Amino acid sequence: MSVPIFSIKKEGVYTSIQDQGRYGYQSKGVPVSGAIDRYACLIANHLVQNSEEQACLEVTFGGTELIAEKDHRIVICGADLDAKLNGEVAPLWKTFVIQKGDTLKFGGPINGTRAYVAVEGGFDVPSYLGSYSVYERGGLGEKVSKSDSIYVKEESYTLVKRGVVEQYLPSYEKEIEVGVIPSHHHQDLFEEDSYAAFFETEYQVAGGDRMGIQLKNDHKLRFKNRGDILSEPTTFGTIQVPSSGNPIILMADSQTTGGYATIGTVATADLWKVAQLPPGGKVSFKEVSLDEAVERHKEQQELLKWI
Amino acid sequence: MGNDINIHPLGDSGLTIVVDDTISPEVNQKVLALAKAVEQNEFRSIIEVVPAYTTIAVYFDPLVTSYDYLSKSIHKTWKDLEIGDESISREEVIIPVLYGGEKGPDLETVAQHNGLTPEDVISRHKASDYLVYMIGFLPGFPYLGGLDKKLTTPRLETPRQEVQAGSVGIADQQTGVYPLDSPGGWNIIGHTPVKLFDPEREEPFLLKAGQSIRFKEVNEDEWHSIQERVKRGTYEIEVRRGGG
Numbered sequence: 001m002s003v004p005i006f007s008i009k010k011e012g013v014y015t016s017i018q019d020q021g022r023y024g025y026q027s028k029g030v031p032v033s034g035a036i037d038r039y040a041c042l043i044a045n046h047l048v049q050n051s052e053e054q055a056c057l058e059v060t061f062g063g064t065e066l067i068a069e070k071d072h073r074i075v076i077c078g079a080d081l082d083a084k085l086n087g088e089v090a091p092l093w094k095t096f097v098i099q100k101g102d103t104l105k106f107g108g109p110i111n112g113t114r115a116y117v118a119v120e121g122g123f124d125v126p127s128y129l130g131s132y133s134v135y136e137r138g139g140l141g142e143k144v145s146k147s148d149s150i151y152v153k154e155e156s157y158t159l160v161k162r163g164v165v166e167q168y169l170p171s172y173e174k175e176i177e178v179g180v181i182p183s184h185h186h187q188d189l190f191e192e193d194s195y196a197a198f199f200e201t202e203y204q205v206a207g208g209d210r211m212g213i214q215l216k217n218d219h220k221l222r223f224k225n226r227g228d229i230l231s232e233p234t235t236f237g238t239i240q241v242p243s244s245g246n247p248i249i250l251m252a253d254s255q256t257t258g259g260y261a262t263i264g265t266v267a268t269a270d271l272w273k274v275a276q277l278p279p280g281g282k283v284s285f286k287e288v289s290l291d292e293a294v295e296r297h298k299e300q301q302e303l304l305k306w307i
Numbered sequence: 308m309g310n311d312i313n314i315h316p317l318g319d320s321g322l323t324i325v326v327d328d329t330i331s332p333e334v335n336q337k338v339l340a341l342a343k344a345v346e347q348n349e350f351r352s353i354i355e356v357v358p359a360y361t362t363i364a365v366y367f368d369p370l371v372t373s374y375d376y377l378s379k380s381i382h383k384t385w386k387d388l389e390i391g392d393e394s395i396s397r398e399e400v401i402i403p404v405l406y407g408g409e410k411g412p413d414l415e416t417v418a419q420h421n422g423l424t425p426e427d428v429i430s431r432h433k434a435s436d437y438l439v440y441m442i443g444f445l446p447g448f449p450y451l452g453g454l455d456k457k458l459t460t461p462r463l464e465t466p467r468q469e470v471q472a473g474s475v476g477i478a479d480q481q482t483g484v485y486p487l488d489s490p491g492g493w494n495i496i497g498h499t500p501v502k503l504f505d506p507e508r509e510e511p512f513l514l515k516a517g518q519s520i521r522f523k524e525v526n527e528d529e530w531h532s533i534q535e536r537v538k539r540g541t542y543e544i545e546v547r548r549g550g551g
Contacts, residue, residue: 026357027342028512029486029504030446128506138446139487139506184315184323190408230330231443231450233357233364237318255361257443265318268369293319294369301370 002124004069005152012064012106014210015144017123018252019055019181022131022140026256032236033133033140036210037114037275038250039170039300043170044118047075047095047162054122055132057144059115062106066117068098069149073120073157077164079112079172079276080089094163095120112172121154135253164307172276175202179267179288179296180239185229189261190241194222198263202284203247205277210253212240213274215283220245227261234258237266237274239291241284249274265294269300312341312385314378317364320354322374324381330452334361335440339517340390341381348384349377358516359441360450399436399519401545402484402499405476405530406432410498417460417477417494428496431455433522437482439514447486447504447512451520454482466492473499475522496524497522500534501544513544521547 008015018041021034035041041056062081075081075095081088084105085098098104106115126130126141134141144150186195203215221241234240238250240260249266250258251274266274267288277283313325327334328340330456342358345365352372357364367377406429407414413481418425437451444450462478467490470476474485476493484492486503499522503513513522523545525533 023354023366025446026355026364027442027516028446029442029448031446111530129511137487138504181318183317184313184325208376230328230360230362231441232359232362233317233321233323233443235318235364237365246337255444256357257441265316265321268319282441289376290316290319294373297319 001150002153002300004149005072005119005123005153006066006104006150007069008146009067009103010063010065011144011146014058015057015059015064016136016142017052017055017125017132017144018058018236019132021252022129022133022135025129028140029256030129030140031135031253031256033135033210034131034252035116036114037078037272039272040114041116041118042304043164044075044077044116046304046307047077047093047164048073048118048120049160049162050118050120050122054118056116056118057123057150059106059117061113062108062115064106064144064266066104068100068102070152070155071097071099071157072152073159075118076115077118078115080110081112081115082107082110083115084202091163091168094211095161096157098156098293110277113278114275118269119152120157120251121152123224124151124153129172137253149174158294159167163267168303168307172270173273174278174280175254175282176270176273176277177286178270178273179285179293180264180285181267181290182264182287183238183262185261189223189225189229190263191222191224194219195263198247199285202282203279205279205283207279208247208251212251212254213249213277214246215249216246221247221263223261228259229261231257231259234262235265237268237271238263239263239279251275267296269293269296297306310384314381316319316374320369321364321366322377324365325361327361330360330440332452335438335517336390338363341385341388344384344388344515345381349380350374352377359443386479388535397548399521399547400514401547402501402520402522403525403529403533404522405525406497411416411475411496413463413476413494414496417458417496420460421457423457426464427530428458429524431458432482432496434526435521437520439516439518439520441516442512442514445486445489447514449483449503449514449520451482454480456480458482459502461496462492466490466491469494471498475499498530500530501542502537508519
């Protein structure tokens with residue numbers, strides 16, 4: 001039975017419903033979308049004993065204010081966006097029970113950029129092409145707006161207390177190093193010294209959204225001839241290099257194909273770090289082998305079982 | 308099959324198959340045939356297959372299968388692949404277009420750039436058969452081949468903030484239809500009331516790679532009538548079969 005759980009008092013910078021992504025329609029030009037920090041969304045669902053495919057509310061930067069419409073057990077995972085429950089610091093990575101009339105307010109980013117709210121039983125929200133993930137540009141749902149009501153699938157909830165122990169908590173750094181699996185363009189398209197310098201210099205986040213993060217530094221990547229290619233498939237984590245020489249890391253709403261040269265794709269195990277990187281944050285890249293990337297992804301998934 | 312394909316990692320959960328390096332209807336046919344065969348052979352272990360002009364992405368869960376296994380298997384699939392006539396789509400989808408006027412503000416620009424009259428542009432644009440090479444960039448957006456070289460026109464210097472869904476445009480050597488309202492720098496020469504993408508429709512996507520399309524000129528009255536029928540869900544897209 002579907003019941004309202006939150007009404008939106010303030011929508012904030014950008015808040016939308018996201019899950020683990022929409023697969024099966026990339027050949028029709030539909031991006032995968034889904035939580036930018038898949039890991040935090042997954043853990044949030046685990047903690048309230050939801051199945052993995054349930055949706056989370058993805059709160060970007062904050063400014064969002066929710067009013068509880070019923071008593072229920074919920075959890076917040078991911079970034080510390082200075083969440084306050086009736087003015088008191090709200091638990092992070094720990095389930096808690098809200099009561100009808102409570103105000104849950106996300107002040108602004110303290111650590112990381114995106115927080116995930118999961119509710120026991122899962123949000124009852126529309127599904128488009130097999131996923132709850134909102135992709136506004138494609139007409140697949142809308143972001144959360146003032147005076148919207150959000151529903152939960154189950155009226156009932158339990159009082160189970162679950163949380164992530166300190167040692168397993170991810171830490172969101174402002175300067176990160178991420179692994180990159182090189183693309184097949186790198187030998188042919190980029191000037192050699194320019195390619196080498198990509199892995200030796202640090203980039204700053206110049207801007208970004210759910211589609212991609214723009215990076216910059218003084219080192220511009222240079223091409224042997226030109227950097228335009230016949231459009232080919234791109235994915236979450238692919239690093240594109242337009243003619244400006246400033247790389248872009250494609251994120252969850254990545255277009256399905258692109259006509260810019262690519263230098264590589266970020267290892268899945270490092271995507272959450274990129275997802276939580278604030279504007280002005282710094283990132284450096286390290287070439288990793290496929291085996292190493294897969295190994296680290298496996299370890300991370302193993303860890304989830306312990307949480 | 309003839310020449311060899313190359314396979315490269317696309318991150319740790321995907322791979323890119325490079326079938327060739329030039330665009331042609333023959334290459335596209337190979338790409339689509341291989342994509343289909345891979346989808347059928349590997350359906351147990353892969354997430355999805357995305358064909359493009361000359362390349363194909365295969366996405367998979369590295370906890371379920373591996374790059375090495377899939378590469379080997381795909382090479383074998385390629386070796387065994389037979390491309391017969393049956394894999395050529397004979398479908399031609401007819402897209403009604405109102406050219407020029409408010410709905411095609413750049414028709415004049417395209418004409419001037421190529422030393423043609425607006426009427427010439429229209430007759431050349433609707434005379435060609437366009438192959439849908441791939442769908443990408445936006446939901447339902449077709450990358451079309453076959454534009455008359457005399458219609459080649461560079462993109463607008465300053466892209467428009469908002470181009471209406473259904474707008475028919477030309478950018479360099481390409482023509483296309485906007486499936487959604489979107490910013491864009493294409494020269495807009497007309498508009499179709501037909502929706503290339505409609506998430507509410509039973510089949511949300513009008514086109515698929517490998518089909519052909521042809522633009523058919525309609526007048527304002529016809530355009531309004533088609534739009535009305537599209538809104539009511541009673542418009543039947545004209546599809547010609549068995550041409551070729």
